Amino acid sequence: MRRYSPAHLFEVSRTAHLIVVPTRFVQVETVLTIDRLRVSRGGSLVLNNVTAEVASGRVAGLLGASGSGKSTLMRSIVGVQRIDSGKITVLNLPAGAKELRRKVGYVSQSPAVYLDLTVIENLNYFSSIFALHDTRVEEVLERVSLSGARKQLASSLSGGQRARLSLALALLPSPAILVLDEPTVGLDPLLREELWDHFHELASQGCTLLVSSHVMDEAERCDDLVLLRDGQVIFHSSPANLKASTEADNLDSAFLTLAKRAKNEF
Amino acid sequence: MSSRRIFATAKRLLEQLRHDPRTVLLLLAVPLVLMILLRYLFGSQLVEFNQLAPMLIALFPFTIMFVVTSIAMLRERMTGTLERLLTSPISKLEILLGYGLGFGILAVLQVALVLLLTFGPLDMRISGSISMLLVFSVLDALMGTALGLLLSAFANSEFQAVQFLPAFIFPQMLLSGIFIPRDQMPQALRYLSDLLPLSYAIDGASRTSLTKIWTLASSIDLSVVVIAIPLALALGALTLKRQTN
Numbered sequence: 001m002r003r004y005s006p007a008h009l010f011e012v013s014r015t016a017h018l019i020v021v022p023t024r025f026v027q028v029e030t031v032l033t034i035d036r037l038r039v040s041r042g043g044s045l046v047l048n049n050v051t052a053e054v055a056s057g058r059v060a061g062l063l064g065a066s067g068s069g070k071s072t073l074m075r076s077i078v079g080v081q082r083i084d085s086g087k088i089t090v091l092n093l094p095a096g097a098k099e100l101r102r103k104v105g106y107v108s109q110s111p112a113v114y115l116d117l118t119v120i121e122n123l124n125y126f127s128s129i130f131a132l133h134d135t136r137v138e139e140v141l142e143r144v145s146l147s148g149a150r151k152q153l154a155s156s157l158s159g160g161q162r163a164r165l166s167l168a169l170a171l172l173p174s175p176a177i178l179v180l181d182e183p184t185v186g187l188d189p190l191l192r193e194e195l196w197d198h199f200h201e202l203a204s205q206g207c208t209l210l211v212s213s214h215v216m217d218e219a220e221r222c223d224d225l226v227l228l229r230d231g232q233v234i235f236h237s238s239p240a241n242l243k244a245s246t247e248a249d250n251l252d253s254a255f256l257t258l259a260k261r262a263k264n265e266f
Numbered sequence: 267m268s269s270r271r272i273f274a275t276a277k278r279l280l281e282q283l284r285h286d287p288r289t290v291l292l293l294l295a296v297p298l299v300l301m302i303l304l305r306y307l308f309g310s311q312l313v314e315f316n317q318l319a320p321m322l323i324a325l326f327p328f329t330i331m332f333v334v335t336s337i338a339m340l341r342e343r344m345t346g347t348l349e350r351l352l353t354s355p356i357s358k359l360e361i362l363l364g365y366g367l368g369f370g371i372l373a374v375l376q377v378a379l380v381l382l383l384t385f386g387p388l389d390m391r392i393s394g395s396i397s398m399l400l401v402f403s404v405l406d407a408l409m410g411t412a413l414g415l416l417l418s419a420f421a422n423s424e425f426q427a428v429q430f431l432p433a434f435i436f437p438q439m440l441l442s443g444i445f446i447p448r449d450q451m452p453q454a455l456r457y458l459s460d461l462l463p464l465s466y467a468i469d470g471a472s473r474t475s476l477t478k479i480w481t482l483a484s485s486i487d488l489s490v491v492v493i494a495i496p497l498a499l500a501l502g503a504l505t506l507k508r509q510t511n
């Protein structure tokens with residue numbers, strides 16, 4: 001879906017009734033489109049009519065309280081969530097398509113690593129699944145600063161180290177899109193800062209990131225925001241627009257304003 | 267289908283076990299201890315021991331592998347690593363074949379040790395073929411692995427997975443001919459036992475240790491076991507859901 005994007009310049013967001021202020025007049029490629037997605041789990045509706053877009057090379061933040069449907073949306077994007085209706089298109093393919101499994105990296109909320117394997121054994125296993133060169137494992141180890149812990153069992157790693165190992169496994173095949181479910185939870189501020197720098201570095205290399213968080217101060221570091229509340233998108237634009245439209249000077253109060261506004265509409 | 271990914275998965279399983287020596291020790295030592303127990307239970311009744319032991323040599327690895335595999339797969343599902351694999355290029359069948367290969371290697375080791383012990387220090391004598399008994403026992407262990415993988419898809423917790431042993435394996439054991447020869451069972455139970463793969467696994471081990479003569483019945487036993495393994499794996503790949511609620 002390559003196009004010059006007047007749509008991005010003046011499009012009025014249907015869900016949030018906000019005018020999107022022009023950012024850059026450049027060629028924009030939409031790599032992720034979510035169209036009227038509905039998902040229910042255990043009989044209750046978790047995602048209700050979610051529509052959103054993410055452009056290439058951006059760091060998009062998916063924000064919302066716990067239980068707002070962030071993880072379910074992310075699982076739907078990587079194709080492991082059964083959906084009721086709607087359409088998700090990733091790199092012009094339906095979500096979960098076989099061709100996407102090398103191109104979309106996913107890091108779930110709790111680190112999905114083999115606790116009874118060492119760091120290097122974890123990486124080597126996924127490296128052979130993706131048929132990668134050995135040097136790639138070293139690169140990624142360096143990248144997430146786990147070189148010193150390579151021979152350590154994953155079970156003996158700290159929470160932060162485990163999260164980084166989980167991220168490393170997703171980074172291995174150099175995916176075009178990274179879907180990260182609360183990657184900075186429980187990390188100290190310094191490490192969190194480092195990770196966000198790393199996310200932007202990846203984005204500058206052309207990778208598109210979708211990062212979920214329930215901490216509003218992380219929203220500042222995103223290029224685009226999708227705010228979820230009770231399974232519905234209540235805002236979809238840039239952090240600057242969020243502040244402008246709600247006349248709030250921080251994102252927390254902006255979120256409050258939006259949540260109240262959404263409530264009043266019912 | 268990529269053999270690289272299958273081998274990588276088998277290697278990964280064995281690496282996991284290497285970091286868990288106690289499990290390996292249990293896996294390899296428990297059948298040996300059970301055989302020693304059985305031998306001394308029978309004391310001087312060598313004829314009976316020689317008759318029963320081959321069936322148990324086939325049964326123990328089957329049961330142990332069934333439990334170990336279903337728990338291993340369940341753990342993979344619960345820790346999220348299965349989901350990670352399912353979003354990677356590895357196919358469901360490759361995952362299962364990797365498991366089969368990894369645990370298969372372990373099964374060969376397990377059965378070989380049991381045979382060394384029983385035919386060595388425990389002084390077991392059979393008039394049939396030791397190598398065919400080895401073949402049947404390893405195939406039975408593989409069948410246990412395959413069935414464990416298949417059934418683990420239906421367990422949502424360790425509690426449920428462990429219950430599959432009494433719920434799924436014990437009835438097969440009762441009907442397999444170890445306790446009462448299958449031709450002496452009531453008609454209905456006889457038919458039921460004909461439907462269960464373990465019956466053929468036990469029959470095969472028992473028949474091949476009684477005589478070196480290969481009969482049609484031996485061929486049937488072998489074929490059923492050989493077919494049951496890929497069938498269970500294929501069904502396992504079908505029941506392993508990429509998309510879940």
